[in-house]
Amino acid sequence: MAFHSDRELRRAAPAATDSPSGAITADPNVTRRGGLIPVTKPKRREQLTGYLTIAPAFILIIGLTLYPVAYSIWLSLLEKHSFFPQERFVGLENYFYLSKDPEFWTSLWLGVVYSIWTIVFQLILGVAAALLLNQSFVGRGLVRGIVLFPYMIPTIVAVILWKWLLNDMYGIVNYWLLTLGIVRDPVSWLGTDHIMLSTIIMSIWQFFPFVLLSILARLQTIPEALYEAAKMDGASPFRRFVHITLPQIRGILFVVILLRSIWMFTKFDTVWLMGEGAGAGRFIRTLPVYAYMRTLTYYQAGLGAALAVIMFAILVVCTVIYFGLFREEADIG
């Protein structure tokens, strides 16, 4: 042990682990000074070690993520069976085909509908719940823990749970609706008419905790004094929200909306599993599901890749526009 005494280590340790500034806002000097540790060693050796230690991560990310994504651009120019090795270069033919494919336009539309509704309601529910859980009350810690469950469980479990709750014959939701007299006949929640609605509701339930926790983490850093001052001046709760809370959470809202939009627009497992076996899957065939089906149901890997590329292009364009529209928030976030 290189320390003069254990006491010295112990004194230093809490400062390091319990830094109130949290993980991301660590002392910026740390990294800069980090470069100077082996004071006596030559700089080149220092650089080499640096490169060597980052190399495995860098190589894995290049090889397993960036290369596949780049390869999918090439793949989208081929006519290729998903299982057999034959491939033929067809140029942009896959894209031309898709532009005339009604199924593609439908899936794009369904994807947009699904993303917009789920994002809007996740945000409303998530922010409202965060404001609530930022108040102090008995059992707050417990509720904060419970509320995160939906986000932490496997999607497959979330889906079977909701399929059971929404079962048309024996589901508890229909039982309640019938008992309370809200509907006269059992609603076929997973049938063609309602499957989109059911999937949206289920997705909001599954993903609102992400919004909740992100916002809550930020709310906890707003100084209480701001609210006290506003109360003194007689500001109503609503005005306090608009004039104090909202400006403070603008930055994190920007990031949360960006991430949630990307993830909802590309959400595959929830939508696919909700549609599986229900017979009405066609009515929630969003773009990611369609890309999957082209690849693994019709075995047209080229078309599947073209769909993935289109999805990526849409995301890039939307992200650039989004950053342009909310330049101010982007700086805070």
Place this chain on the structure above:
Amino acid sequence: MNRWRFQQLSNRSFLYVGATLLALLAAFPFLWMVSTSFKPPVEVFAQPPTFIPQDPTWDNFYRLFTTTNFLTYFRNSLIVSGLAVLLTMVVSAFGAYSLTRYQYLGREKIAGLILCTYMFAPIMVVIPFFILVKKVGIENTHFALVLAFTSFCLPFTLWLMRAFFKTIPVQLEEAALVDGAGRVRAVIYVVLPLALPGIIATSIFTFILAWNDYIFTRILITSDELKTLPVGVQDLFHSALIDWGLIMAAGMMITIPALLFFVAVQRYLIRGWGAGAVKG
């Protein structure tokens, strides 16, 4: 004064009603799953439904373990998630150490590039990944799955570990080096013990992601004896007549490990969240 007290009281009750509703909204589906999993088949379909099983039984669990491949799936899930955590953590610990302790050309660019890949959704990666894996000839192996999980988790674990390493003062290592310890010893005896909470939290996030994954396993694994839980359970669901009691028992068995780990790391969660630890 009285009016003020009344206002205060009604505000409090609103708060408690809201909190209760929120907790119920999040937890009710689980409670219903637990309840269903202990019901005998007749009671599962009983009208009106019973909330507390009248005749609780372990039968659903018994059938799950004896008539299905559940235990195989469970073992596969453990193996694949465990290996993914191991690989991811070793690689990201080295990487994060490099990003916070050494200075070299393009360091910030590399960090930025890694963060960018965080935005790639699985569906965009998995299609080309599948084709490439077939070309290399490692389709339908746990090895391919571990690689896939690692590629999926690495951007955020690296980011998170970097944030944790940043909070450890460099002076501690400098002191160790001055005292004559080598770099390796300084890292093992000084940095790692301090980074342990971060390492544990990051490992568990990785474990939960790998444990919960559906899409990579669905695409990369075809033989039944190699399937992990989410895919295995989905296939149980496919059989002609849905055995809800059995399915709910399976759901419970998948959820428990994830939830246990989740409870264990809950106190690191907010910090990790700030660093962008969660994806999906």
